[in-house]
Amino acid sequence: METITINFILNHKPVSVTCSPNKRLLDVLREDFQLTGTKEGCGIGECGACTVLLNGKAVNSCLILAPQVEGAEVVTVEGLADGEKLHPLQESFLKHGAVQCGFCTPGMLMSAAALLDENPQPSEEDVKEAISGNLCRCTGYKQIVDAILETALD
Ligand code: FES
Ligand code: FES
Numbered sequence: 001m002e003t004i005t006i007n008f009i010l011n012h013k014p015v016s017v018t019c020s021p022n023k024r025l026l027d028v029l030r031e032d033f034q035l036t037g038t039k040e041g042c043g044i045g046e047c048g049a050c051t052v053l054l055n056g057k058a059v060n061s062c063l064i065l066a067p068q069v070e071g072a073e074v075v076t077v078e079g080l081a082d083g084e085k086l087h088p089l090q091e092s093f094l095k096h097g098a099v100q101c102g103f104c105t106p107g108m109l110m111s112a113a114a115l116l117d118e119n120p121q122p123s124e125e126d127v128k129e130a131i132s133g134n135l136c137r138c139t140g141y142k143q144i145v146d147a148i149l150e151t152a153l154d
Helices: 025-032 088-095 105-118 124-130 142-153
Strands: 004-010 013-019 051-054 057-060 073-075
Touching: 013 025, 025 051, 051 105, 057 105, 088 105, 088 142, 105 124, 105 142, 124 142
Parallel strands: 004 073
Antiparallel strands: 004 013, 051 057, 051 073
């Protein structure tokens, strides 16, 4: 089978992976780097559970093929915390009870992180828009929106 070697920055470190050129970024992350925080819900770009940052933008990693990240910077939920210190968004999600089963949480965090990087003082509408591609079937979204808004205020 044809393989390709891809070099990119993953969670702030240079990495290299050799894989099939049609392997999805989602599978590269989970299988080749054991970064299982990134989840697969639908696999077709509908649920946002697989959201990661690609050059600072929130993307669905189930829709990105490995060669597309050559030379790029990818951040997964594992790259959000600073060592043992949680990211302020993670602290706020905990404080607000914005996590129930947790399946959507990594994707929600990454969409929120992309928003706050671009717009540090978002309105409630901005937050709702930013997470509009992230489905949660547990929380009803209010706690998540509140958690993101409070992070923006801190
Ligand atoms: S698994 Fe990628 S959007 Fe649902
Ligand atoms: S916490 Fe369960 S899907 Fe969001």
